[in-house]
Amino acid sequence: MTMNVDGAPIEGEPKPGQCLRTFLRSRGATAVKKGCDAGDCGACAVLVDGEPVHSCLYPAVRAEGRTITTAAGIAQDDALAPVQEEFVDRFAFQCGFCTPGMVVTAASLTEDDLPDLDRRLKGSLCRCTGYRPIREAVEHAVRRGCGGGGECDGVCGTTASSLVPGEDRATASSSPAATASSPNPGAPVVGTSARPPAATRVVQGREPYTFDTWIPGTLHMRVLGSPHAHARIVSIDASAALAIDGVHAVLTHEDAPATLFSTARHESRMDDPRDTRILDDVVRFQGQRVAAVVADSLAIADAAIEALKVEYEVLDAVFDPEEARSGAAPVIHPGRTPEDGVLDASRNLVASWKGGYGEVDSGLASAAAVATGTWSNSRVTHAQLETHGSVGWIDDLGRLTLRTSSQVPFLVRDELAVILDRAPESVRVFTARVGGGFGGKQEIFTEDIVSLAVLKTGRPVAYEMTRTEEFIRTATRHPFRVTATLGADADGILTAMDIQVLSNTGAYGNHAIGVMFHGCAESLEAYRSPAKRLDAEVVYTNTTPAGAFRGYGLGQVIFAVESAIDELALKLGIDPFEMRRLNAVKDGDPLGVTERQHQDGLIFGSYGLDQCLDLAEAALARGNGVSAPDGWSVGEGMALSMIATIPPRGHHATASVTARPDGTFLVAAGTAEFGNGTHTVHTQIAAEALGVPLSLIELRASDTDATAYDTGAFGSTGITVAGKAVHAAALALKARLDAGEEIPAEGLVGEGSTDGMIRSLAFNVQAFRVAVDLDTGAVKILQSIQSADAGVVLNPAQCRGQIEGGVAQGIGSALYEEVLIGDEGSPTNPAFRTYRVPQSADVPDTEVYFAETSDELGPFGAKSMSESPYNPVAPALANAIMRAVGSRPYEIPMSRDRVWRLASAAERVSG
Numbered sequence: 046m047t048m049n050v051d052g053a054p055i056e057g058e059p060k061p062g063q064c065l066r067t068f069l070r071s072r073g074a075t076a077v078k079k080g081c082d083a084g085d086c087g088a089c090a091v092l093v094d095g096e097p098v099h100s101c102l103y104p105a106v107r108a109e110g111r112t113i114t115t116a117a118g119i120a121q122d123d124a125l126a127p128v129q130e131e132f133v134d135r136f137a138f139q140c141g142f143c144t145p146g147m148v149v150t151a152a153s154l155t156e157d158d159l160p161d162l163d164r165r166l167k168g169s170l171c172r173c174t175g176y177r178p179i180r181e182a183v184e185h186a187v188r189r190g191c192g193g194g195g196e197c198d199g200v201c202g203t204t205a206s207s208l209v210p211g212e213d214r215a216t217a218s219s220s221p222a223a224t225a226s227s228p229n230p231g232a233p234v235v236g237t238s239a240r241p242p243a244a245t246r247v248v249q250g251r252e253p254y255t256f257d258t259w260i261p262g263t264l265h266m267r268v269l270g271s272p273h274a275h276a277r278i279v280s281i282d283a284s285a286a287l288a289i290d291g292v293h294a295v296l297t298h299e300d301a302p303a304t305l306f307s308t309a310r311h312e313s314r315m316d317d318p319r320d321t322r323i324l325d326d327v328v329r330f331q332g333q334r335v336a337a338v339v340a341d342s343l344a345i346a347d348a349a350i351e352a353l354k355v356e357y358e359v360l361d362a363v364f365d366p367e368e369a370r371s372g373a374a375p376v377i378h379p380g381r382t383p384e385d386g387v388l389d390a391s392r393n394l395v396a397s398w399k400g401g402y403g404e405v406d407s408g409l410a411s412a413a414a415v416a417t418g419t420w421s422n423s424r425v426t427h428a429q430l431e432t433h434g435s436v437g438w439i440d441d442l443g444r445l446t447l448r449t450s451s452q453v454p455f456l457v458r459d460e461l462a463v464i465l466d467r468a469p470e471s472v473r474v475f476t477a478r479v480g481g482g483f484g485g486k487q488e489i490f491t492e493d494i495v496s497l498a499v500l501k502t503g504r505p506v507a508y509e510m511t512r513t514e515e516f517i518r519t520a521t522r523h524p525f526r527v528t529a530t531l532g533a534d535a536d537g538i539l540t541a542m543d544i545q546v547l548s549n550t551g552a553y554g555n556h557a558i559g560v561m562f563h564g565c566a567e568s569l570e571a572y573r574s575p576a577k578r579l580d581a582e583v584v585y586t587n588t589t590p591a592g593a594f595r596g597y598g599l600g601q602v603i604f605a606v607e608s609a610i611d612e613l614a615l616k617l618g619i620d621p622f623e624m625r626r627l628n629a630v631k632d633g634d635p636l637g638v639t640e641r642q643h644q645d646g647l648i649f650g651s652y653g654l655d656q657c658l659d660l661a662e663a664a665l666a667r668g669n670g671v672s673a674p675d676g677w678s679v680g681e682g683m684a685l686s687m688i689a690t691i692p693p694r695g696h697h698a699t700a701s702v703t704a705r706p707d708g709t710f711l712v713a714a715g716t717a718e719f720g721n722g723t724h725t726v727h728t729q730i731a732a733e734a735l736g737v738p739l740s741l742i743e744l745r746a747s748d749t750d751a752t753a754y755d756t757g758a759f760g761s762t763g764i765t766v767a768g769k770a771v772h773a774a775a776l777a778l779k780a781r782l783d784a785g786e787e788i789p790a791e792g793l794v795g796e797g798s799t800d801g802m803i804r805s806l807a808f809n810v811q812a813f814r815v816a817v818d819l820d821t822g823a824v825k826i827l828q829s830i831q832s833a834d835a836g837v838v839l840n841p842a843q844c845r846g847q848i849e850g851g852v853a854q855g856i857g858s859a860l861y862e863e864v865l866i867g868d869e870g871s872p873t874n875p876a877f878r879t880y881r882v883p884q885s886a887d888v889p890d891t892e893v894y895f896a897e898t899s900d901e902l903g904p905f906g907a908k909s910m911s912e913s914p915y916n917p918v919a920p921a922l923a924n925a926i927m928r929a930v931g932s933r934p935y936e937i938p939m940s941r942d943r944v945w946r947l948a949s950a951a952e953r954v955s956g
């Protein structure tokens with residue numbers, strides 16, 4: 046059969062049942078992305094004879110004789126269609142994995158669709174942006190009505206240079222009007238909204254992601270998951286599977302090294318419990334890997350998985366964290382010791398943190414008001430649109446090579462070397478552009494088993510997780526139960542804080558310790574109090590593992606602390622903003638949970654919390670003119686958060702900048718781009734330091750062969766660590782150039798590095814005005830505001846996007862998202878159809894304001910601002926809902942049924 050794809054004929058016979066997406070991708074049309082297999086996300090959208098379809102649901106055979114248009118073909122040659130131009134100019138993408146599907150869907154819309162735009166975009170998920178720039182880009186492109194690449198007619202009243210509300214609050218040099226590269230050598234580029242270097246390729250679908258290039262002869266992997274929550278594998282009979290034509294290998298625990306490791310990656314491998322094998326003879330959660338099949342095709346691998354015969358000895362399981370630590374529960378990791386990173390295996394206890402100072406009991410006893418309660422959060426999934434996956438092979442030098450969707454290629458390389466007992470130099474790990482991570486790709490979920498398969502078969506092997514596997518076999522946010530008891534005197538001054546935390550890490554301890562420590566630290570340190578007590582534990586259960594996720598535990602504890610602070614304000618009749626001003630840390634205050642002194646290496650590089658409170662309060666007072674539906678109850682709420690800008694105990698980066706004889710510059714930095722915008726900012730930093738236009742800067746990143754060591758992209762370190770190393774490298778090069786050194790043929794190099802040992806603090810304040818339908822529990826956000834202390838804002842439009850995306854993810858966690866856990870401890874809703882990632886209609890525009898500060902540590906005075914915007918969202922929404930319904934939420938998500946019950950309970954009390 047023949048079809049016309051982007052103006053060229055494609056011939057071939059689809060396999061039986063093959064969808065159009067898979068057929069197109071197999072023919073090189075990689076602008077068509079794979080985000081799910083169920084028509085839920087829209088990443089695979091194409092136009093068939095001008096009509097948008099989800100190609101994962103469209104049978105390839107139906108496309109015979111039809112015209113297929115992908116993002117690579119909606120404009121002629123290298124030109125951009127209007128909607129693509131608007132996506133570039135308005136920063137309507139971050140990781141960009143949803144973007145090709147978005148732009149072809151948008152290209153099919155007309156002005157008639159605009160009044161109902163949210164519904165038109167319903168089948169197109171974006172996990173990164175918060176949708177505001179996408180809506181603006183689509184509206185503007187549709188209203189241009191000028192065909193390909195024409196001039197703006199101004200009908201919609203917005204232009205790309207009016208992007209940032211509160212821009213006058215950004216630093217003096219941060220005008221967002223400047224886009225793209227500056228044509229003038231020496232013109233400032235830091236502080237301008239420079240476009241991402243890959244912008245044009247992303248909107249055309251030409252920027253390659255992990256599986257957009259393919260080595261001929263690559264084998265495919267499928268994984269068999271455990272049907273039991275806790276079991277010992279007695280035997281695996283693989284004979285029938287191996288007899289299937291096209292099956293190359295079946296991997297079981299007998300093939301796996303004995304070395305224990307953690308899927309979590311940190312600068313030190315000792316930071317996480319070593320409790321995992323690539324394939325184990327004991328399974329500890331339903332869905333855990335039991336075996337893997339490597340075959341010529343996925344269909345053959347699926348058939349071989351069905352042919353495996355496994356005999357299990359089922360073991361007792363425990364699913365509740367309180368029960369798990371009782372001492373009477375089944376022991377999930379017997380034999381593990383503190384030397385393995387497990388504090389007390391007999392109680393399933395991974396770690397604890399107990400401490401404090403002052404007289405907490407007397408502080409609470411003498412308080413004029415006490416607020417107490419237990420707050421809990423559900424599991425949520427990262428839902429990055431590119432699933433986890435790796436492809437591995439042996440290169441010409443005999444080295445194990447992996448192209449993987451990872452935030453931490455160097456840490457993956459080093460851990461693979463340990464697990465497989467190889468020299469690090471014999472392993473190369475690199476990434477293409479990563480299609481979203483949010484912390485979920487700070488783990489080894491595919492690289493280990495792909496490596497094992499490559500070494501066993503000697504062939505290239507690919508393992509791309511399905512969306513279902515993402516839910517059951519990666520990691521979720523840690524569910525916390527936080528009991529907070531806070532006291533204050535009649536003037537609103539805190540007298541004591543008592544916080545008890547129970548974290549459920551699931552079957553493995555990846556990030557268990559770090560998330561508990563980080564979640565507790567800055568949540569308590571954000572407030573002055575003469576007495577603090579902390580009692581925190583994190584335990585194993587036979588449930589899906591939890592792991593790193595944007596905010597890294599802070600969102601869970603802040604939900605409790607900010608709700609309790611709000612309750613105290615209500616009881617004492619004090620304005621909630623004023624309550625924070627009375628009690629929040631001030632510049633230069635000592636910081637500490639376990640003692641009242643400065644933490645090692647943690648300083649106020651700048652302090653903008655006071656400005657953030659003022660900015661959010663003023664915006665809320667101004668309002669935005671959006672009124673509540675008739676009969677709905679209205680409430681306002683706010684919350685603050687503080688975050689260390691770098692993880693503790695070191696985060697290393699070394700970068701280089703090379704001047705070439707042709708006048709261009711090559712920046713080499715090890716950290717990965719996964720939508721956090723570091724590539725953009727690194728080119729800005731280098732251009733600014735060298736005094737050259739952006740157009741002369743080329744960037745090479747996230748390849749253990751091509752760049753020097755970088756711990757990786759987490760903890761928002763892209764600016765504060767890797768960016769600082771790039772800055773130092775550019776300055777070193779400039780010094781050599783200024784000294785008159787000649788540029789040799791191989792280039793003149795400047796190098797810079799940082800260890801990230803001294804850390805600063807960033808701040809966020811979130812405010813909401815909401816309306817609640819007391820009859821149904823429906824919540825409508827009328828106004829959303831976030832103010833942030835990001836130091837000097839290096840790229841205002843991009844930084845605004847990070848905040849909007851964080852707020853959108855926070856709204857999802859707070860109102861909609863919940864991985865439901867069944868009787869066997871694993872997800873019962875492992876699909877976007879049943880797990881509600883916010884759609885465009887669910888996310889309002891957020892007003893973003895920046896404090897004016899300059900951090901003494903960050904490059905050009907900047908701080909990190911990728912993960913922190915998430916943290917204050919849930920408590921701010923809870924506090925607003927509390928004021929609307931008269932009853933306080935203690936559980937997220939605050940789903941419609943839960944809010945209805947709160948409203949009904951309040952009505953019963955008052956009535």
Ligand code: FES
Nearest residue numbers: 139141143171173
């Ligand atoms: Fe939309 Fe990342 S930019 S999913």
